[in-house]
Structures are given as C-alpha cells and as structure tokens.
Amino acid sequence: MKRIFLALFLLFNMAVYAQQKDVYLFAYFKNNGEDGLHLASSTDGLHWSALRNDSSFLHPTVASDKLMRDPCVIRGADGLFHMVWTDSWKDKSIGYASSPDMVHWSEQQQLNVMSHEEGARNSWAPEITYDAGTKTYMIYWATTITGRFPNPDSVAEKGLNHRIYYITTKDFKTYTPTKLLFDPGFNCIDATIIPDGKRFVMFFKDERLNPVQKNLKIAYASKLTGPYTNVSEPITGNYWAEGPTTLRIGNKWLVYFDRYRDHHYGAITSTDLKTWTDVTDQINMPKGIRHGTIMKITQAELEKMK
DSSP, X not given: OHHHHXXXXXXXXXXXXXXXXXXXXXXXXXXXXXXXXXXXXXXXXXXXXXXXXXXXXXXXXXXXXXXXXXXXXXXXXXXXXXXXXXXXXXXXXXXXXXESSSSSOOOOEEEOTTTTOTTBOOOEEXXXXXXXXXXXXXXXXXXXXXXXXXXXXXXXXXXXXXXXXXXXXXXXXXXXXXXXXXXXXXXXXXXXXXXXXXXXXXXXXXOOBTTBOOEEEEEEESSTTOOOBOOOOOOSOSSOOEEEEEEEETTEEEXXXXXXXXTEEEEEEESSSSSOEEXXXXXXXXXXXXXXXXXXXXXHHHHHHO
16 A cells, blocks of 8 residues: 555656646748747757647738738746747837737737837847846837948848847837847847846857858846957857857757758757857757747646647
C-alpha cells in the first residue's frame, strides 16, 4: 500500500512540475506576412517545433496591405499578452492586439503612430518593452521621414533612411506623442530592447550599404527611453542579418536573427555581450520562419495553444 501511495505521490508531483516548467514560445511570420501569426515552442531554446501544423493563429485585418509581419509579443504586467506588428509596407501605422492565451484575441487596432509626419514613408518592425520601475510600456519602430536625415548612402535602397521612434503607454488605451528614440548617425532598423539590471540593452540592425554593414550591433541606456549610446562593433559575422530577438538562459544571452540572404535563421551566444559564439549549427527551426520574438510561457499555457 505504501508503494502505491508513493508512486501516486511521485506521479502527482511530476504532473505539477510539468505544469509549472517554463517553456519558450517563438512568435513569427512566414512569406510576406499575409496569413498572420505563427507560433513555435521549445524547451531548450535551440530546437523549435511549429504549433498547429504551422497554421496561423491570427489573421491580419487592419491597414491597406493587411499584413502581420515582424510580430512582437510580450506578457504584460496585467497578465495579458500584448502584440504589435508591421501592418503595411507604406502606411504610417502599426497593428496592435491583446490576448489572455495567444488563442483568443481582441479586435485588432491600427495605431497611427506617424500620421503627424507628412514625409513619413513607413512604420516597420515595432516592438514593446516594459519598464517595471515606471510601470510603463514603450512601443518603438523604424521609420524613414523624407529629408529628415540626409544620407547619400540611402539612395541605394529607394531613399530609405530609418531611425527609431517611440510612444509610451500604461494601459494600451492612451499614448504619448511620438518621439525620436535612437539616431546613431546612420540608417538603422529592427531594434529590440531588453532590461538588464539597472540598464537597458538595445540590439539593432545597421542598415548601411556604403560601406556595407547589414549586421547587428548593441547600444546601452540607463533609462528605457534613452539616450542609447556606446554603440558596439558588429556582433554578427560576414553575412547579412536582421530581426534580432533574444533569450536569456542562465547566464547566457542567446540572440536569434534572420540571415535573410541565406534563407535561414542564425544564432549567437554570449555571457558578457562582448565575446560571441556562433551556434547556428545547433538550432532547428520551422521551415520558412521569418523574424519575430521569443518569450517564456508555462507548460499549461502551451497546452492551451496546442
């Protein structure tokens, strides 16, 4: 009888542990983003499996192009999942929606973040970062404003010359006016910001073609809203990289990115943000995955998504 009781006790505790164990969720898009949000899960941060046979969890409904590219999802202090995305190639807006479980979503909204700028040409790759100290969310993205930052190199790519802009909110109902967040003196895009103790770490893409960069760099700030300074040397190799997203496992930083000219994902790891090791040969991703974001979830939440 004691053996039976012990076996049941162990099974119960294993079940509880499985429910509490953290797993990782990758939110991404495929192709041009026309079919919406895709999700994949992992238990080690290296091997990822697409959920629901890699079908869409949410189809885009806003903006002229009705796209859902570059999805960024975070777990808010209110317990909801909050997502922003690139909703169009040329609109002055970004998409926003929230969900309690990544399955059932609120009505999609079009946030017209650059409508006040007549010369704004786009609003791309938005992200959200939460500042626990001020209980504030910052939404930020890349935009080209015609003539705002003259740059002879920008003519190489249809005159696009991005800088990073932002708004803040505490409730996703009211927002502060749009402001410039980051101008390193050159064309930049795809910023993602991670709280790290008393500082904030920004990973971003250097978009310059002359001389050719197309790599990822890091900048730092003491406040979420900047200023971001001390721009690093490239942390990626001799290939074109974009769309960074990060994961912390123990004392290791793991940075994923889209090696888009090579048509596959890449990854690098570091313990000090200075010395980086390429681990691309260790990762396994869903076919056709394009860039997005990673976050932690529980096993119970994963089961609902399945």
